[in-house]
Amino acid sequence: MKIFSKEQIYEGDRLTIKKQNISSADLMERAGTSLFNWLDLRLQGAPVPILVFCGIGNNGGDGLVLARHLVIHGYNVKTFIVDFSDKRSPDFLQNYECLKETTTDWPVSIHTVDDFPEITNNDIIIDAVFGVGLNRSISDWVVTLFKHIKASGALTVSVDIPSGLFTDRIPKHEDHVVKSNFILSFQTPKLVFFLPETSKYIEQWEALDIGIDPEFLQNTETEAEILGKFDVLPMYKQRDKFAHKGTCGHSLIIGGSYGKIGAVQLACRSALVAGAGLVTAFVPKCGYIPLQTAFPEAMVITDTGKKIITNIEYTIKPTVIGLGIGIGTAKETEQALQNFLKTNIVPLVIDADGLNILSKNRNLLKHLKEDTILTPHPKELERLIGVWEDDFDKLKKTKAFAEKYKVLVLIKGANSIAVYKDKLYVNSTGNPGLATGGTGDVLTGIITGLVSQGYTALEATCFGMYLHGKSADIAVETKGYQSLIASDVTDYLGQAYLDLFEQTEISSEQPKQEVQ
Numbered sequence: 001m002k003i004f005s006k007e008q009i010y011e012g013d014r015l016t017i018k019k020q021n022i023s024s025a026d027l028m029e030r031a032g033t034s035l036f037n038w039l040d041l042r043l044q045g046a047p048v049p050i051l052v053f054c055g056i057g058n059n060g061g062d063g064l065v066l067a068r069h070l071v072i073h074g075y076n077v078k079t080f081i082v083d084f085s086d087k088r089s090p091d092f093l094q095n096y097e098c099l100k101e102t103t104t105d106w107p108v109s110i111h112t113v114d115d116f117p118e119i120t121n122n123d124i125i126i127d128a129v130f131g132v133g134l135n136r137s138i139s140d141w142v143v144t145l146f147k148h149i150k151a152s153g154a155l156t157v158s159v160d161i162p163s164g165l166f167t168d169r170i171p172k173h174e175d176h177v178v179k180s181n182f183i184l185s186f187q188t189p190k191l192v193f194f195l196p197e198t199s200k201y202i203e204q205w206e207a208l209d210i211g212i213d214p215e216f217l218q219n220t221e222t223e224a225e226i227l228g229k230f231d232v233l234p235m236y237k238q239r240d241k242f243a244h245k246g247t248c249g250h251s252l253i254i255g256g257s258y259g260k261i262g263a264v265q266l267a268c269r270s271a272l273v274a275g276a277g278l279v280t281a282f283v284p285k286c287g288y289i290p291l292q293t294a295f296p297e298a299m300v301i302t303d304t305g306k307k308i309i310t311n312i313e314y315t316i317k318p319t320v321i322g323l324g325i326g327i328g329t330a331k332e333t334e335q336a337l338q339n340f341l342k343t344n345i346v347p348l349v350i351d352a353d354g355l356n357i358l359s360k361n362r363n364l365l366k367h368l369k370e371d372t373i374l375t376p377h378p379k380e381l382e383r384l385i386g387v388w389e390d391d392f393d394k395l396k397k398t399k400a401f402a403e404k405y406k407v408l409v410l411i412k413g414a415n416s417i418a419v420y421k422d423k424l425y426v427n428s429t430g431n432p433g434l435a436t437g438g439t440g441d442v443l444t445g446i447i448t449g450l451v452s453q454g455y456t457a458l459e460a461t462c463f464g465m466y467l468h469g470k471s472a473d474i475a476v477e478t479k480g481y482q483s484l485i486a487s488d489v490t491d492y493l494g495q496a497y498l499d500l501f502e503q504t505e506i507s508s509e510q511p512k513q514e515v516q
Helices: 007-018 022-044 058-072 090-102 141-152 196-203 214-219 230-235 261-273 285-294 331-343 351-360 362-367 378-385 391-405 440-450 459-478 485-492 491-500
Strands: 049-054 077-081 106-112 124-128 155-159 180-186 200-207 225-228 252-253 278-283 299-302 320-323 348-351 406-409 417-420 423-427
Touching: 007 022, 007 214, 022 090, 022 155, 022 180, 022 200, 049 058, 058 077, 058 090, 058 106, 058 124, 058 155, 124 141, 196 200, 225 230, 225 459, 230 331, 230 459, 252 261, 252 440, 261 285, 261 440, 261 485, 261 491, 278 285, 285 299, 299 351, 320 440, 331 351, 331 362, 331 391, 348 351, 348 417, 348 440, 351 362, 351 378, 378 391, 378 406, 378 417, 391 406, 406 459, 417 459, 440 459, 440 485, 485 491
Parallel strands: 049 077, 049 124, 077 106, 124 155, 155 180, 180 200, 225 423, 252 278, 252 320, 278 299, 320 348
Antiparallel strands: 406 417, 417 423
16 A cells, blocks of 8 residues: 655645546545544444544544534534634635534634633544644644643544644654544555654554545555555465475575574574575574574584684575574674675675674675665664664665665564665554564564565565564464564464465445445
């Protein structure tokens, strides 16, 4: 699913109005109706008090359309106009008059703190104050209103985007943004929904189809995409009937040091479970017995060093190399890695201390094979690209780094983001259960195993992070967040593959008729 910028959203609206020969008010009616249908399907006429807070622009106009349909269908609704300016959009004014004609309980204007209504935690708040076009500072009394809404504990549903949240920069003050329990985003989500610094404003979101021109949606190139099942499914490579271990690639995992051989075991096992035909581990001598005992499916090559890797030499011909997990940053290991990178011609996936060694020896970056995959967590990324001002600056600097060195950077997090050339790929799977040691090693192994089977760097990264997160999502259903461990992710990887081909069940219960 594409993630459109603010400017592209406006262009999509304009083209839709032109090509479908409708007015902007018609499109607003369509948007407000989709909001009503979503709520009506869930509330089923329940008499819960609904308080709709509308701004005076087009986001407020959407809220007015919703309020009108709620009134017509007998809901217990009160509408409030957050009157922060004397400038009103024409479509807002049109729908304001339509609402007044529908009910004797006219919208109540709010100008100051004294006008605030009482809100209880039994109410539902509809936040339609500011939309994506917010470009002004927010009045103090409006900030106080947002705090009043938050303090009430009422369920808050935001129209398109939480009021006060920008699409392209981070708010300076937390109180200037409505804290949403649910966001109903028109057509597609916004990039800001998936960034760590803005996650505190967002619990859940859903995209509502409002009929934006299909050709525009299909043909417009976006900076970012969010990856769901139907985005990664076309990447899946069917295994040939006559496939054998030699045709499914050979993954070499180079890593480990005394006390950190488990990281290599996790990566090797996940590479094999991801589908690699053969997996070999290159480890210091102390890792030989543990690996041969714990994971007999892997082959093992040992370094001359007993506790650390000191000289990377092997005679096998791997398809891909996963490098850096548990490897440490000893001087001898650092030198061995430098020597290796200067002569390597095999596709690479680099993680953990492999990244830290690159950060300390930046001249090595020029020796990376094109489309090398780097998988840093935030601190490892900071060592690579430097300190950033905010999450948008982080993405900008990561893109510049990826383009300069012709690599792919996977920023690990709650919504992992793959940065490749000038595009961002946002993962939709995963959960807090992954916040445990070793899950990054598993991710490295999965991606390495996919590259070995012929997936491109971009395919392996996008498909790999999706499967990694989906496996964790399936696992927590029986394990719980706190009890999930890294090896569980590998254990459930087969179910994540099978889930790709499961059909969504169609309920026999007929939904209520939607308003058209």
